[in-house]
Amino acid sequence: MESIQNNMLPQHLQMNETERKLLAEEEKKYGTKLMEMPKDQKYGMCFACGEENPVGLHLHFFWIPNGVMAFFTPKPEHQSYNGRMHGGLITVLLDEIMGNYLFKKEGVPAYTARIDLRFRTPVQIGTTIRCEGHEVKRKGRLVVMEGVIINPDGTVAAEATSTLMLEK
Ligand SMILES: CCCCCCCC(=O)SCCNC(=O)CCNC(=O)[C@H](O)C(C)(C)COP(=O)(O)OP(=O)(O)OC[C@H]1O[C@@H](n2cnc3c(N)ncnc32)[C@H](O)[C@@H]1OP(=O)(O)O
Numbered sequence: 001m002e003s004i005q006n007n008m009l010p011q012h013l014q015m016n017e018t019e020r021k022l023l024a025e026e027e028k029k030y031g032t033k034l035m036e037m038p039k040d041q042k043y044g045m046c047f048a049c050g051e052e053n054p055v056g057l058h059l060h061f062f063w064i065p066n067g068v069m070a071f072f073t074p075k076p077e078h079q080s081y082n083g084r085m086h087g088g089l090i091t092v093l094l095d096e097i098m099g100n101y102l103f104k105k106e107g108v109p110a111y112t113a114r115i116d117l118r119f120r121t122p123v124q125i126g127t128t129i130r131c132e133g134h135e136v137k138r139k140g141r142l143v144v145m146e147g148v149i150i151n152p153d154g155t156v157a158a159e160a161t162s163t164l165m166l167e168k
Helices: 017-030 087-106
Strands: 062-064 067-072 110-119 129-139 142-150 156-166
Touching (some): 067 087, 087 110, 087 129, 087 156
Antiparallel strands (some): 062 067, 142 156
16 A cells, blocks of 8 residues: 655656655755655556556645645646646646545545635646645535645645545
8 A cells, every 4th residue: 555665666657856856845844754645556546646547647645734735747638728737637636635635634535525616827738836735624524625736936826625525
């Protein structure tokens, strides 16, 4: 279940150099090494995080204080209008960062029941964006989460609030 080190992974599953550099900067900011969330082989075909999905996004998630963080660098095949990342895929990033966080934190799948999202500024293909998520509140098995995507210049690309239902 535990992820293996980035440089031990096949090339297509590795974080790129920019993502590793940005992760190191975040670790410096937090003053600690950020632990990667383990991958669950049972969900290896997950479009966002699965290592077995040939067309997946192959995201890596890191625990941050009270939340989760990931980096993503959209490729040409992830665009909508010229040079701009597809909004549906931005939604995938936000849905996943909130859902996967809860799944790993609680140890049971968390199903997105609702997601409200605002696209604020475009994400350019080839730039590395930072995605973060944290829990806002919960009532029983219903959990409200917030997620945000930040462009390299610090502007908010998109933000979302979602309601997820934890499996019984
Ligand atoms: C490693 C992989 C990580 C993946 C992370 C990504 C997460 C995902 O994308 S999951 C996939 C997408 N989401 C789905 O497929 C979910 C589809 N929907 C469902 O399965 C169901 O509707 C589910 C599980 C959310 C809720 O079903 P169920 O348990 O029957 O609850 P339900 O009877 O509808 O609701 C119970 C109560 O919960 C509350 N509730 C349910 N949905 C909501 C909501 N969206 N907002 C607020 N309250 C809600 C209400 O109080 C409701 O009571 P009432 O019906 O009286 O209003």
